[in-house]
Amino acid sequence: MAPKQGSVEVGPPAQPGQGRARRSFVSPDELVTSPQPGSISVLAHILDHAVDEFADVQALGWRDTIDVIKEDKDVKKIVGGKEVTEKKTWSYFHLSDYKWWTYAQFKENVDAVGSALRHVGCEPNSVFNIYSATSRHWQVMANACAQQGITFATAYDSLGEQGLQHSINEPSAYGIFTNANLLHTLAGVVAKTPSLRIVVYDGPASDVPPGALDTLKSTRKEGEDPLQVYTFDDFVKMGKEHPSEPHLPGPEDVACLMYTSGSTGPPKGVQITNANIVATIGAVQKLIGHIVCKGETYLAYLPLAHIMEFAVEMCFMYVGARMGYGSVKTLTDASVRNCLGDLRALQPTILVGVPAVWETIRKGIVSKVKASGAVKSKVFDLGMAAKRFGGRGSFLGNLADKVVFEAVKQGTGGKLKYALSGGAPISKETQEFLSIALVLIIQGYGMTESTAMCCLLPPEMHQYQTVGVPVPSCEVKLVDVEEAGYKSSNSTPEGEIWIRGPSVTKGYYKQDDLTKEAWTDDGWFMTGDVGRWNKDGTLSVIDRKKNLVKLSGGEYIALERLESLYGSCEYAARIMVHADSNASRPMAVIFPHEQNLKQLAKELGVSGDIGTMVHDDKVRDAVLKNLNAVGKKAGLKPLEQLSSVVLTDEEWTPQNGLLTAAQKLNRKKIAQTYKQEIDAVYP
Numbered sequence: 004m005a006p007k008q009g010s011v012e013v014g015p016p017a018q019p020g021q022g023r024a025r026r027s028f029v030s031p032d033e034l035v036t037s038p039q040p041g042s043i044s045v046l047a048h049i050l051d052h053a054v055d056e057f058a059d060v061q062a063l064g065w066r067d068t069i070d071v072i073k074e075d076k077d078v079k080k081i082v083g084g085k086e087v088t089e090k091k092t093w094s095y096f097h098l099s100d101y102k103w104w105t106y107a108q109f110k111e112n113v114d115a116v117g118s119a120l121r122h123v124g125c126e127p128n129s130v131f132n133i134y135s136a137t138s139r140h141w142q143v144m145a146n147a148c149a150q151q152g153i154t155f156a157t158a159y160d161s162l163g164e165q166g167l168q169h170s171i172n173e174p175s176a177y178g179i180f181t182n183a184n185l186l187h188t189l190a191g192v193v194a195k196t197p198s199l200r201i202v203v204y205d206g207p208a209s210d211v212p213p214g215a216l217d218t219l220k221s222t223r224k225e226g227e228d229p230l231q232v233y234t235f236d237d238f239v240k241m242g243k244e245h246p247s248e249p250h251l252p253g254p255e256d257v258a259c260l261m262y263t264s265g266s267t268g269p270p271k272g273v274q275i276t277n278a279n280i281v282a283t284i285g286a287v288q289k290l291i292g293h294i295v296c297k298g299e300t301y302l303a304y305l306p307l308a309h310i311m312e313f314a315v316e317m318c319f320m321y322v323g324a325r326m327g328y329g330s331v332k333t334l335t336d337a338s339v340r341n342c343l344g345d346l347r348a349l350q351p352t353i354l355v356g357v358p359a360v361w362e363t364i365r366k367g368i369v370s371k372v373k374a375s376g377a378v379k380s381k382v383f384d385l386g387m388a389a390k391r392f393g394g395r396g397s398f399l400g401n402l403a404d405k406v407v408f409e410a411v412k413q414g415t416g417g418k419l420k421y422a423l424s425g426g427a428p429i430s431k432e433t434q435e436f437l438s439i440a441l442v443l444i445i446q447g448y449g450m451t452e453s454t455a456m457c458c459l460l461p462p463e464m465h466q467y468q469t470v471g472v473p474v475p476s477c478e479v480k481l482v483d484v485e486e487a488g489y490k491s492s493n494s495t496p497e498g499e500i501w502i503r504g505p506s507v508t509k510g511y512y513k514q515d516d517l518t519k520e521a522w523t524d525d526g527w528f529m530t531g532d533v534g535r536w537n538k539d540g541t542l543s544v545i546d547r548k549k550n551l552v553k554l555s556g557g558e559y560i561a562l563e564r565l566e567s568l569y570g571s572c573e574y575a576a577r578i579m580v581h582a583d584s585n586a587s588r589p590m591a592v593i594f595p596h597e598q599n600l601k602q603l604a605k606e607l608g609v610s611g612d613i614g615t616m617v618h619d620d621k622v623r624d625a626v627l628k629n630l631n632a633v634g635k636k637a638g639l640k641p642l643e644q645l646s647s648v649v650l651t652d653e654e655w656t657p658q659n660g661l662l663t664a665a666q667k668l669n670r671k672k673i674a675q676t677y678k679q680e681i682d683a684v685y686p
């Protein structure tokens with residue numbers, strides 16, 4: 004049953020300019036430190052517990068690559084005002100069915116890799132870097148480090164040479180785990196990473212870039228030891244031949260040095276202790292243990308270098324759930340060949356995604372429904388209306404599920420029970436649409452500094468536009484942001500979100516100045532996000548302090564909130580709202596949803612592909628009109644309406660730097676890249 008109040012005021016009376024601290028309704032008297040205080044105090048205890056309880060249960064699943072199929076496509080682009088056609092080659096994977104390790108087999112590999120790490124000289128308290136795509140081997144490396152008291156530092160696999168070099172050099176990493184196809188980038192930096200001694204890589208020999216292994220083995224300065232390079236399989240074999248006892252760290256030792264994705268500046272290394280991780284797992288169990296439990300199947304595809312994915316997987320490991328690894332490139336049937344996509348092959352019961360993923364799924368469904376013709380579109384709309392009116396579990400809701408939404412649900416394997424959205428704000432429209440047509444989406448709010456979740460909405464409290472209640476390992480208070488009018492004395496208390504508790508970390512690695520700026524002396528982490536307490540004790544995130552812009556009229560607008568609202572415009576695949584303090588209103592830069600934009604262009608009588616469409620005035624005006632209609636419907640004030648829009652034709656990706664590695668907007672880079680276009684239309 005849903006509680007009346009999701010959070011409870013605790014502790015001393017509020018200080019001037021602040022609200023009182025609040026804690027979760029499930030544990031107001033004490034903060035949770037572990038799922039089993041006394042027996043689980045470090046990260047390595049989680050896997051030990053899983054093996055004790057679930058040794059023969061399927062743990063980690065993967066798909067082998069049977070073949071890679073290349074297909075050529077013609078792509079039209081505008082170069083120097085002229086349309087040119089380029090040939091591009093796409094690679095599609097033919098994959099096997101899922102294969103599984105039990106928890107006992109997973110542990111066997113962790114023990115072997117832990118032993119191998121010690122055998123090659125990686126000592127407790129040293130740092131080992133994981134620069135790899137999400138996979139079971141990533142988890143083997145991390146858990147092996149945890150077992151030997153070695154800190155693992157994470158690096159997104161989308162990092163280029165500069166970022167990689169920084170993430171090896173800052174913590175003086177002794178070794179690195181990577182994938183065959185990333186060896187080329189690694190080879191490009193090894194001359195400048197003197198601390199590095201060991202390289203372990205996985206993946207087929209055919210993925211190793213020509214010459215990369217020779218460069219790795221030969222590029223060292225005089226006097227430096229040559230690099231030792233191992234395949235993952237050889238490393239496991241070596242560990243089995245040279246077993247080492249585990250060397251467990253203490254709870255306050257740093258288990259993971261995790262770099263933020265850098266949406267507000269250069270990435271910072273957050274020092275996450277064993278105790279922080281264990282507290283997060285305990286808190287999730289206490290709050291939503293009834294849905295994160297044994298028997299569930301989880302599709303793991305987000306980057307493990309991001310705290311949300313890592314924390315979620317550790318929570319599932321604790322309860323002995325099944326985790327099947329997949330990739331954004333192979334999720335759907337359309338993105339693979341001669342086999343099912345990961346979603347239908349695995350049939351997950353729980354899915355986690357960032358808002359960009361949910362937006363893509365919603366727009367994909369909308370565009371399919373539209374293409375199915377007027378009658379089917381009408382039936383779909385009726386189904387939406389019936390379930391909205393009747394509610395989840397009602398006769399009407401169940402009928403709509405059966406008759407209208409079954410096909411949509413089958414697209415994700417047909418077994419989904421819950422989905423979690425986090426990492427950035429999701430629009431109400433998208434959350435509501437998918438919660439009706441696909442699966443209940445609950446929100447979580449958190450950050451690397453809080454070891455993932457600091458608020459989470461239990462499904463029985465389901466509602467939109469809130470990130471939930473404080474998790475039981477974290478207390479939360481709001482502190483006034485005077486200049487923007489966010490105050491604890493407002494009728495619904497508002498202010499900057501400050502957090503404290505066992506899952507909140509204590510600082511950045513080698514960045515004392517930044518640590519002092521972000522943590523108070525009494526342990527509160529100042530998140531920089533602005534929040535609001537709702538009447539039922541849930542928290543809503545209104546914006547990020549750094550993204551509040553004062554317009555020429557003197558009023559503040561909240562860029563991220565506007566992005567999440569305008570983001571539901573069907574023509575936008577990605578949107579950045581941009582504002583200048585000399586202007587009276589904001590504007591938007593958009594990477595369009597190609598199919599939906601094509602449909603619009605057709606209706607306007609504009610032909611050509613994306614390169615042509617984005618430069619057409621009629622198309623641009625129609626998109627702007629649609630955006631402002633979306634804004635008006637969401638109740639935006641006139642000064643929050645967009646004055647102009649720039650449409651772009653290059654996809655925004657972490658590789659071209661327009662998104663961060665966690666798929667968030669890299670505002671500076673987008674504004675720089677499209678400066679000319681923005682200046683041309685923005686007053």
Ligand SMILES: Nc1ncnc2c1ncn2[C@@H]1O[C@H](COP(=O)(O)OP(=O)(O)OP(=O)(O)O)[C@@H](O)[C@H]1O
Binds near residue numbers: 263264267271427428
């Ligand atoms: N559900 C949510 N709603 C709104 N914002 C969210 C939500 N979840 C996370 N965020 C945003 O993400 C931030 C944490 O992100 P993360 O720790 O991944 O670092 P980053 O923003 O990617 O990088 P950096 O801190 O370097 O800018 C939060 O402070 C908040 O602004």
